[in-house]
Amino acid sequence: MVKICCIGAGYVGGPTMAMIALKCPDIQVVVVDISKPRIAAWNSDELPIYEPGLDEVVKACRDKNLFFSTEVEKHVAEADIVFVSVNTPTKTRGLGAGKAADLTYWESAARMIADVSKSDKIVVEKSTVPVKTAEAIEKILTHNNNGIHFQILSNPEFLAEGTAIEDLAKPDRVLIGGRETPEGQKAVAALKAVYAHWVPEDRILTTNLWSAELSKLAANAFLAQRISSINAMSALCESTGANVSEVAYAVGKDSRIGPKFLNASVGFGGSCFQKDILNLVYICECNGLPDVAHYWKQVVQINDYQKTRFVKRVVSSMFNTVSGKKIAILGFAFKKDTGDTRETPAIDVCHGLLGDKALLSIYDPQVTEDQIKRDLAMNKFDWDHPQHLQPQSPTAFKQVSVVWDAYEATKDAHGVCIITEWEEFKKLDYQRIYDNMQKPAFIFDGRNVLNVQALRKIGFIVYSIGKPLDPWVKDLQVSI
Ligand SMILES: NC(=O)C1=CN([C@@H]2O[C@H](COP(=O)(O)OP(=O)(O)OC[C@H]3O[C@@H](n4cnc5c(N)ncnc54)[C@H](O)[C@@H]3O)[C@@H](O)[C@H]2O)C=CC1
Numbered sequence: 001m002v003k004i005c006c007i008g009a010g011y012v013g014g015p016t017m018a019m020i021a022l023k024c025p026d027i028q029v030v031v032v033d034i035s036k037p038r039i040a041a042w043n044s045d046e047l048p049i050y051e052p053g054l055d056e057v058v059k060a061c062r063d064k065n066l067f068f069s070t071e072v073e074k075h076v077a078e079a080d081i082v083f084v085s086v087n088t089p090t091k092t093r094g095l096g097a098g099k100a101a102d103l104t105y106w107e108s109a110a111r112m113i114a115d116v117s118k119s120d121k122i123v124v125e126k127s128t129v130p131v132k133t134a135e136a137i138e139k140i141l142t143h144n145n146n147g148i149h150f151q152i153l154s155n156p157e158f159l160a161e162g163t164a165i166e167d168l169a170k171p172d173r174v175l176i177g178g179r180e181t182p183e184g185q186k187a188v189a190a191l192k193a194v195y196a197h198w199v200p201e202d203r204i205l206t207t208n209l210w211s212a213e214l215s216k217l218a219a220n221a222f223l224a225q226r227i228s229s230i231n232a233m234s235a236l237c238e239s240t241g242a243n244v245s246e247v248a249y250a251v252g253k254d255s256r257i258g259p260k261f262l263n264a265s266v267g268f269g270g271s272c273f274q275k276d277i278l279n280l281v282y283i284c285e286c287n288g289l290p291d292v293a294h295y296w297k298q299v300v301q302i303n304d305y306q307k308t309r310f311v312k313r314v315v316s317s318m319f320n321t322v323s324g325k326k327i328a329i330l331g332f333a334f335k336k337d338t339g340d341t342r343e344t345p346a347i348d349v350c351h352g353l354l355g356d357k358a359l360l361s362i363y364d365p366q367v368t369e370d371q372i373k374r375d376l377a378m379n380k381f382d383w384d385h386p387q388h389l390q391p392q393s394p395t396a397f398k399q400v401s402v403v404w405d406a407y408e409a410t411k412d413a414h415g416v417c418i419i420t421e422w423e424e425f426k427k428l429d430y431q432r433i434y435d436n437m438q439k440p441a442f443i444f445d446g447r448n449v450l451n452v453q454a455l456r457k458i459g460f461i462v463y464s465i466g467k468p469l470d471p472w473v474k475d476l477q478v479s480i
């Protein structure tokens, strides 16, 4: 029986390995992690991450051919194929700080693999890493020269949170990069055989190592670029009276452009887009390509601009001050159908409003009070380190309360900000919300999910990203 071990039981390691176990009953899969609470949660009824459909997949194979364990070294030693799916955060200190990928966790995993291995292994980069990482990993794996052979493969993951199970079950493509030697190609074939259990052969792409590593960074950069492009247009729409949804629809109808990833928003979030683009920027700079670096950096800069612009709209609409005013924040996760808050635009919006002394009442159906308070207190980029290295006790914010109901959050509020596009926010009783708010009552829809006309009819002053401006907002002189 082929034995797979995956180091890192996070958003990628957990679901990816669960899908392999489900589709390959003839393979034993063990997911290991240094975090005891995380592994305990994977072995419990309450999984550590919220992902539609994940519970069913895990329950179908856990303790049959899928196991979660903290015995990292033992399972690595026994495995034929070792996936590494650990954090690769942005460096906060030293060379490349604020841009380069911090490979500390990857390096320590590689050193451990080298130290405990007693048989040949295929080591798979599942984490997103800078191009050429495999070369460094190869050096680490062979450092103690004990006669064990390692083949490194790059097999980046393209799943998106909230749709991970669908994405894994029917991937657009699986990408495997390997050395162009007979041994390298044998390793590529071995990994291909795993995916071939359920992925059609024409969707399994094989390339050289560097193409696979770079394709992952490129794919995220292209996706984020589309969002920044439509968000840049949203600002122009507001100035001209165009409607960004109509523009996106018209542009996306061109089959060369396509309709996906053109939803204007308060800004993209999530653990990867910003991190991976900054990493790409750094790689370009290191390769003497400052113009290319500058080009991609703009994608992140427009994203920051969009978040700042949103806060300015809120504050300027409400008589240029939100000091002492209650503002309801509906949604804190970086997108719907996940409880993940890493790099969520909600953090920047909340910081912006807190900077203007607002009183925030936050509600998200999947994010705990602890998590929200920790996120608001954390330094930039700290969120992407393993949980046990993050601040554990939430900081008390006098100006922030976290509630478990949208009606409670909006009661007596002056304004409501929609930050995450949760379905339930579309179905709220906005007449009831309006009746219980201070007047004038404002709604700022950062996701364009609400019916602007219906809200205006109730009496709200509405701002919706990239939509023709409410006369109230239009009359204000704002520099954005
Ligand atoms: N979250 C996502 O949707 C996607 C993430 N990625 C990439 O996958 C990688 C992992 O991301 P996530 O799963 O989101 O991170 P995560 O933070 O959810 O999981 C990483 C896990 O690795 C563990 N870990 C760190 N060092 C370890 C070590 N030396 N030994 C054992 N366990 C260790 C941590 O405790 C943590 O549980 C990153 O490189 C990310 O860029 C790629 C595609 C999608």
Ligand SMILES: O=C(O)[C@H]1O[C@H](OP(=O)(O)OP(=O)(O)OC[C@H]2O[C@@H](n3ccc(=O)[nH]c3=O)[C@H](O)[C@@H]2O)[C@H](O)[C@@H](O)[C@@H]1O
Binding pocket: 128, 157, 158, 159, 160, 161, 162, 220, 223, 227, 260, 261, 262, 263, 264, 265, 266, 267, 268, 269, 270, 271, 272, 273, 334, 335, 336
């Ligand atoms: O490398 C990764 O981590 C992953 O990053 C993204 O997945 P994810 O961040 O989970 O979610 P997305 O659906 O891409 O959304 C990212 C952010 O962009 C925002 N977004 C997305 C689409 C859109 O049209 N507009 C928009 O603002 C979302 O609300 C969210 O904040 C990619 O979609 C995955 O392919 C990739 O594997």
